[in-house]
Amino acid sequence: MTEKKTASVDYKQAGVDIAAGEQAVKNIKDRVRTTYNKNVLSELGSFGGLYRMDKEAWDKPILVSSTDGVGTKLMVAIMAGKFDSVGQDLVNHCVNDILVQGAIPQFFLDYIGVGKLSVDIITSIIDGFVKACKENNCVLIGGEMAEMPGLYKEGDFDLAGTIIGLVEEDYLLPRASMQEGDVLYALPSSGLHTNGFSLARKVLFDIMKLDVDSMLPGGDKTVGETLLAVHKSYLHELMPYLKDPGLRALAHITGGGIAGNLSRVIPDHLQAQITLDHNQIPQIYKVIQKGGNVSDEVMKQTFNLGVGMILVLSKDLADKLQHDVSARYLGEIILSCEKDRVVFK
Numbered sequence: 001m002t003e004k005k006t007a008s009v010d011y012k013q014a015g016v017d018i019a020a021g022e023q024a025v026k027n028i029k030d031r032v033r034t035t036y037n038k039n040v041l042s043e044l045g046s047f048g049g050l051y052r053m054d055k056e057a058w059d060k061p062i063l064v065s066s067t068d069g070v071g072t073k074l075m076v077a078i079m080a081g082k083f084d085s086v087g088q089d090l091v092n093h094c095v096n097d098i099l100v101q102g103a104i105p106q107f108f109l110d111y112i113g114v115g116k117l118s119v120d121i122i123t124s125i126i127d128g129f130v131k132a133c134k135e136n137n138c139v140l141i142g143g144e145m146a147e148m149p150g151l152y153k154e155g156d157f158d159l160a161g162t163i164i165g166l167v168e169e170d171y172l173l174p175r176a177s178m179q180e181g182d183v184l185y186a187l188p189s190s191g192l193h194t195n196g197f198s199l200a201r202k203v204l205f206d207i208m209k210l211d212v213d214s215m216l217p218g219g220d221k222t223v224g225e226t227l228l229a230v231h232k233s234y235l236h237e238l239m240p241y242l243k244d245p246g247l248r249a250l251a252h253i254t255g256g257g258i259a260g261n262l263s264r265v266i267p268d269h270l271q272a273q274i275t276l277d278h279n280q281i282p283q284i285y286k287v288i289q290k291g292g293n294v295s296d297e298v299m300k301q302t303f304n305l306g307v308g309m310i311l312v313l314s315k316d317l318a319d320k321l322q323h324d325v326s327a328r329y330l331g332e333i334i335l336s337c338e339k340d341r342v343v344f345k
Helices: 018-033 073-080 084-099 119-135 197-207 223-227 235-241 257-265 283-292 296-302 315-324
Strands: 061-069 104-114 139-147 157-168 183-188 247-252 270-274 307-313 328-335 342-344
Touching: 018 119, 061 084, 073 084, 073 157, 073 197, 073 223, 084 104, 084 119, 084 157, 084 235, 084 247, 104 119, 104 235, 119 139, 119 157, 183 315, 197 223, 197 283, 235 315, 247 257, 257 270, 257 296, 257 307, 257 342, 283 296, 307 315, 307 328, 315 328
Parallel strands: 104 139, 270 342
Antiparallel strands: 061 157, 104 157, 183 307, 183 328, 247 307, 270 328
16 A cells, blocks of 8 residues: 655744744845944844843943733734834833833834734834834844744744833832822823723723724814824823932823832822813713723723823922923822722722
């Protein structure tokens, strides 16, 4: 009996295109190199990124690291066919996460997982990384592209990023000097940033039957433009104040909303009392709340409601800061033995 031979199968037939991956790396090398500074000792494609710490610039440096993703905002990007903004989102989100501890970003690494590798889409995403890294004076030192057709459907992809920053030990945030009488100021968000998109998509697309090209009710932009507004970085606005003792704490408002994130920096014996002006809540949140009959409580737990970063300040610094940046009064710090560290008045 003659044994039947199995036809030869290669990696491309299994769904992984090595040549496309190599072309994507070739396309982005020069772009990535534009983020480099004198501290970078390696080239893209090395097994690891080499970065030399500038000992003359730091006395007692503390490394601060953070890893995050973009969540289901990626699904809106896929619907709209727009991919550069989510790259910016990821970098800026990570920058803000270490900024709240007083850290200045040094370098960033990305992970891109895809079902079917598209050179054009990968290049667009990397362009977003490069733009945001340059804006934040941060090196894009390396990353990983993984084509996994068995895990992701064709057209699907996922992003994750890791950032490393430095802060002087003496200037770590939050500071133990926070006290009764300190005040809260808010820096506005540019939109949903990178949180709450599962609920937003459910209401806008499934319940209200809108699409990315629909005009947002009561707004002057499309739904896609509104949802894909780039997550704002607060680095340059806040850098001049990071060493000021009057800056007690920062809270990046992401998943969990204002209360969930601000409570992470408020000590047990204090309470933040928030006065949220409903007239300053952007239109997108009003549309979502009305369109999905969403309760006030769920809105507060899910979205930033127009507040991207909260600053806890001494009154003296608050008087100075509000003339320099677009901050608005949000509330105050009081003594309290209640378990809730953040309450809405």
